Amino acid sequence: MILENFKNGYKVSNGSLIAAGEKNDCFVRACANAFNITYDVAHGFVTKEFKRKARKGTKGVFATCKALGKVTFDLFQDTLFPITKEYKLKCVKKPVNASYTHKRVNYTVKTFCANYGIGTYIVLVNKHALVIKDGVVIDNGDMRFSGYRRVVESYIKVS
Numbered sequence: 001m002i003l004e005n006f007k008n009g010y011k012v013s014n015g016s017l018i019a020a021g022e023k024n025d026c027f028v029r030a031c032a033n034a035f036n037i038t039y040d041v042a043h044g045f046v047t048k049e050f051k052r053k054a055r056k057g058t059k060g061v062f063a064t065c066k067a068l069g070k071v072t073f074d075l076f077q078d079t080l081f082p083i084t085k086e087y088k089l090k091c092v093k094k095p096v097n098a099s100y101t102h103k104r105v106n107y108t109v110k111t112f113c114a115n116y117g118i119g120t121y122i123v124l125v126n127k128h129a130l131v132i133k134d135g136v137v138i139d140n141g142d143m144r145f146s147g148y149r150r151v152v153e154s155y156i157k158v159s
Contacts (some may be wrong), residue, residue, distance in 0.1 A: 005113065009131065009138045013039040026140070027058040030129040032121050033138045034158050035087060037073055045073070061124060064157045066091040090157040110148035112155070115139055120158040125150040 012032040013019035017038040022028070025043070027050070032042035049068065052058045075083045095112070097105045107115070109130070112123060117135035128137040128150075139147055155157060 005136045006144045007136050009033055010141060012042075016040055016043075017044050021055070023055050024057040025055075027061055027122075027129040028052075030131050033131040033133070034120050034122050034154075035071070035073065035085070037075065037085075041075065043074060045071070058129075059128070061129065062091055062093060062154050063155070065089050065122075088097045088159050090126045090159070091154065092155040092157070093154060095155060108148065109137065109150050109152060112152050113148075116155075119123040122152045122156040122158060123152055124156075125152060 009026075009029045012029055019039045020023070020053070022043075024147075026038065028046050029044050031046060032038070032039045035042065037045075046058055048054045050061065051065050061072060064156075066089075070086060070088045072086045075085065095107050097107045097111055097115070098109075099115075109125065109132075110122075110124065113132050113135055115149050116132065121132045123130050123132055130137065130143070132138070137143075137147070
């Protein structure tokens, strides 16, 4: 099976010198895609707020997002027209798929995408982060074929 509503999350890092030397940066890419900011701004944000070390994964994403509650980005600070963007974060741990009434079943990426088709979500699966924006999965290119089966451990609604 193939995800038809899929977009490659690596496009956000085109032209970034920081991204060229990085690995284990799925949460940085997820932030860049979810907040509509550049990879470099997202990298600085995750390094500062989440204490992420270069070329290492991001630890404590859910707890830190819950503690933050909202994030603010000051873009184009050194220009004539600076922009401030603020986003609220609503964190949900272990979401349960209510369409199953006979037993407790967690969402997979596919069922989450089908049920949460409107809005922007940073979705956390086992040791990985991706974005679902208005029903479109934004993730690593190789996940288009097998990534829809992963179990959603938690999500962060960005509004």
